[in-house]
Amino acid sequence: MAKNYVSMDGNQAAAHVAYAFSEVAAIYPITPSSPMAEHAEAWSAQGKKNIFGSQVNVIEMQSEAGAAGAVHGALQGGALATTFTASQGLLLMIPNLYKVTGELLPGVFHVAARALATRALNIFGDHQDIYACRQVGMPMICSHSVQEVMDLGGIAHLTAIKASVPVMHFFDGFRTSHEIQKIEVLDYEVFENLIDKEALAKFRENALNPHTNPIQRGGAENDDIYFQGREAQNEHFDAVTEIVVDYMNKISEVTGRHYAPFTYYGDPEATKVIIAMGSVTETIIDTVDEMMKRGEKVGLVKVHLYRPFSAKYLLKVLPKTVKKVAVLDRTKEMGATGEPLYLDVVSVLKDTDIEVIGGRYGMGSKDTNPKHINAVYRHLDSENPFNGFTIGIKDDITHLSLDTDPNFEVESDYTACLFYGLGSDGTVSANKNSIKIIGDNTDLYSQAYFAYDSKKAGGATRSHLRFGHSPIRATYYIDNADFVSCSVDNYVLKYDMLKSLRKGGTFLLNTEFSKEEVVDYLPNKIKKQLAEKNAKFYIINANKIAHEIGMGRRTNTILQSAFFALNPQILPIEKSIDLMKAAAKKSYSKKGEEIVKLNYIAIDQGKDAIEEVAIDPSWADLTVNTTRTRTGDDHFDDFVTVINELDGYDLPVSSFMDKLDGSMKSGMALKEKRAIATEVPTWIKENCIQCNNCVMVCPHATIRAFLVDDEEMANAPEDISNDVLKPIGRGVDGLVYRVQVSPDSCVGCGLCVTECPGKGGKKALEMVSVKEELKHAPLADYMYNKVSYKADKYPTTTVKGVGFMKPYFEVSGACGGCGETPYYRLASQLFGSDMLIANATGCSSIYAGSTPSTPMVIDDNGQGPAWANSLFEDNAEFGFGMKLAANYKTKHILEVIEATKDEVEPELKEVFNKYIEVKGNKAEEKALYNDMIALIETSKCEAVKDLLNYKGDIVTKSQWIVGGDGWAYDIGYGGVDHVLANDQNVNILVLDTEVYSNTGGQSSKSSQAGSIAKFTAGGKAVAKKDLAQIAMAYGHVYVAQVAMGANPMQTIKAFKEAEAYDGPSLIIAYSPCAEHGIKGGLANHQQQEKRAVECGYFNLLRYDPRLEDEGKNPLQIDSKEPDFTGFQDFLLSENRFSQLMKVNPEHAKQLMEKCEADAKKRRARLDRMM
Secondary structure: OOOEEEEEEHHHHHHHHHHHHOOEEEEOOOOOOHHHHHHHHHHHHHOOOOOOOOOOEEEEOOOHHHHHHHHHHHHHOOOOEEEEEOHHHHHHHHHHHHHHHHOOOOOEEEEEEOOOOOOOOOOOOOOHHHHOOHHHOOOEEEOOOHHHHHHHHHHHHHHHHHHOOOEEEEEEOOOOOOOEEEEEEOOHHHHHHHOOHHHHHHHHHOOOEOOOEOOOOOOOOOOOOHHHHHHOOHHHHHOHHHHHHHHHHHHHHHHOOOOOOEEEEEOOOOOEEEEEOOOHHHHHHHHHHHHHHOOOOEEEEEEOEEEOOOHHHHHHHOOOOOOEEEEEEOOOOOOOOOOHHHHHHHHHHOOOOOEEEEEEOOHHHOOOOHHHHHHHHHHHHOOOOOOOEEOOOOOOOOOOEOOOOOOOOOOOOEEEEEEEEEOOOOHHHHHHHHHHHHHHHOOOEEEEEEEEOOOOOOOEEEEEEEEEOOOOOOOOOOOOEEEEEEOOOOHHHHOOHHHHEEEEEEEEEEOOOOHHHHHHHOOHHHHHHHHHOOOEEEEEOHHHHHHHHOOOOOOHHHHHHHHHHHOOOOOOHHHHHHHHHHHHHHHHHHHOHHHHHHHHHHHHHHHHOOEEEOOOHHHHHOOOOOOOOOOOOHHHHHHHHHHHOOOHHHOOHHHHHHHOOOOOOOOOHHHHOOOOOOEEEEEOHHHOOOOOHHHHHOOOOOEEEEEEOHHHHHOOOOOOOOOOEOOOOOOOOOOEEEEEEOOOOOOOOOHHHHHOOOEOOEOOEEEEEHHHHHHHHHHHHHHHHHOOOOOOOOOOOOHHHHHOOOOOEOOOOOOOOOOOHHHHHHHHHHHHHHEEEEEOOOHHHHHHHOOOOOOEOOOOOOOOOEEEOOOOOOHHHHHHHHHHHHHHHHHHHHHHHHHHOOOOOHHHHHHHHHHHHHOOOHHHHHHHHHHHHHHHHHOOOOHHHHHHHHHHHOOOOEEEEEEEHHHHHHHOHHHHHHHHHOOOOOEEEEEEOOEEOOOOOEEOOOOOOOOOEEOEOOOOOOOOOOHHHHHHOOOOOEEEEEOOOOOHHHHHHHHHHHHHOOOOEEEEEEOOOHHHOEOOOHHHHHHHHHHHHHOOOOOOEEEOHHHHHOOOOOEEEOOOOOOHHHHHHHHHOEHHHHHHHHHOHHHHHHHHHHHHHHHHHHHHHHHHHO
């Protein structure tokens, strides 16, 4: 059989194998394992057959615990089952892992191993999650590369069936799960031929069945027999190792690749050996090869079968000459005598003369390169190598880190390319496309890996691509690139991207500057590097091409074409153009022929638009200022700025000593000055009606309205006296009105321009080049930080009044035009100084709390939102606990007041009485605060001074519980329901995007029937869960559904009513998302909200239990009777609905009709309540 080589990532390789063997797949999204489930669901929807000739039954569950339960049930029902997970999701499965292991069920759990949330969330790779499961007893197989995922994934399934045990198959999250390699794809026939048919038949016969096997299973045992039952399984599990070995031998024979529980690589007479598992072993192999060339006797033992851990097979491969062993663990276990793999190895080698030490590496995907591995071997050379060392970091506190040799390099024969892009500009997608074009159409080996920051969109992405004539094992970042490309020209001012360019390399910059202008624009550092490295420098104005042909900001295809044009040694340009066009047709045909044609034009123009810029040799003599400009804020200068310049890898341990618990200093986001927009709005005062609608809709709070007095205007850094308006209304004498944009913080989404009503048909805002507006950045800083927010001049029940309020949430890392953040910002304007926020993991936790960007703001009184994230599933309970703590402290305060008010001075007693009278009214409490504290401090009553320990609790807090629909409708619904069922005064804000936005757009119970999302590739078949109706059924919960674009006044009113209600409240905020594929993009999201309400897709309502106490109907429907004739047109204005129409029109029509019928039923239910 001819071998089939395809470029794919580890997730796709795992999905390929899992689909072959599975009959049921229970899935739930979690980064970085979600793509495995997405592939399985999509293949099932397409009718792909497993090795048994059937489509896999793929079902999305409400949580990872639910997925594990469904797998357990499917296995007991006689169907081979699998799931895919990582990190906290895997931990939620642990109770079921014990069950399926104890019941000897052949399920397979594929894990993209990932860090756990401890002092902070980390979505990247290490082994904390899988080590947390080592005690459950199930076999655990580790794949070290994408190819091994394909090969060993099959062994996991084959072993599970023959040994009648569940198997965990794991590989490194991101580094392997998302790395694209050209690998051999094993045909399903290979797997089918290796299945133990008798074992499979026995499994099916043993399934629970009232007709053929009416038995009971999973009962309870007492202290007299439980122990014996556990020990009775010893021989069953002891047999597993040899079954694994047998299948490893068979796969080795089929593939020509050698597999065993442990495999050895290196000098057969090595004296120093590293033992490790995971993707790091590829880097170790490269390092071993280089060191052996230099005469070093070094080696590596790769761990493939982690459980059962076989002493027999470890000792079999370890050279007899070994004197010292270093074990590398990708985890940290506080309080242990060593990490898990190290302890296993020590237990095996305890009776030998081999010295064993352990060390840690790569936590949270920390890059580990050959210099670090070389340092481990050098450490073994020392006379007394210490245990517990670390590599890849600088530990200047406990001094456990190993120093590296800066001159150690590994020779390579591949071409290395590094691409800097802007999140959502398509750079990563284009590079994935390129790697597949090259890998699948040439004899070259290829590899791609992608690094991201934590911004939702608009952050810096780095694509690491390698192409060569021999296998590529470099599982680390490129630091010696032949080619560097940058899609955003201001990155040259922010990042040291040419430090990774090798001598004689090529640099391509996308810029709107001409050849002459770009020379003046480039900083001395870049010019000096270009000259010293004897590099070639090219520019291209991809922005102009994209704009002219109608592609907006999507420059990816244009730059991809330029890349191929500048690298003909990889692929001849004529062939690459043909292949790019074929790929574009395949990728974009679902979006219509016009989109395909646009990409064809982009490809043709990109290759011809490159201009070479001559490098002046004298640039090598330029002076470079190596010190950063300081702001006076040490935290920002020494921590935030370093991370934002992509130099956080070099921060030493000492930089975190004041952040031991993961606390983050607020107010950093506005200082970052990301300057990622190509265009920003400018204010045209003559067309302004002072409505402040632009302020209301801005997702990033980067356009604000001010009332400025004479002194403030006089102190401004530039004269704005001719660029202000006389305010409309009463009580504003002596003030002027101005709208101010922050050009270096604005992300350029254009939403404010779309929503500006203007005057006489002319808008008061228009998009202009950011370069025209950057000179006004100091003015924006002054206005935002020094001009007072005069919120008392207009009613704060209006859009205009709210527009003058200080936002306590600004410049978050959300996508441009985000539909969620206008609600978050609004809540912060109304309640920010009192907000205590529990935020569920998801989009909102990432854009609101990713180190070092902190968009929560502290005011001049030192007050602002206090924010925390626990997990995904427990956020409602987390916020509930915060409220319980506040209740306790409030009760204690009142008890102290009650106990002492007759003993304190008369003035203090009077204040206490007033405080008791107004308790719960935050404005009144604040008015009393200063007098109360001053009188307590001077009181002669010692007992009352206990209240000074509760200064922060005297004013009532506003408790908010915030998250998305994936949390509130699915994984966290039980907690939401419990909190609503109680009577605590908490406010739950659900930012309802109708998909799992943070993990890539998977379907949730909030998704509408007919919508295409990941996990529902064939269109969702069931109706959206009506969370509002469920909550209203309690009768004591304040409930609101809001859509700012449809009725901003109703949104403000709902927020104020919810916060004022003394009991649980639920606000469901309709939030358009990039995953919806709205025509015209998110600049139209407010209009989309309006259309959603007008056609009946979404209803505005407020349910206030206080009205029922007054004998009134508690429900108020705030949206007019819908015009359902526009319903289908609304659906087709979003790709999540319209794509299905192109793929399967008849099915799409049925589902869209169902979606409309569901909407009519929802409205009818509301109407019946009126």
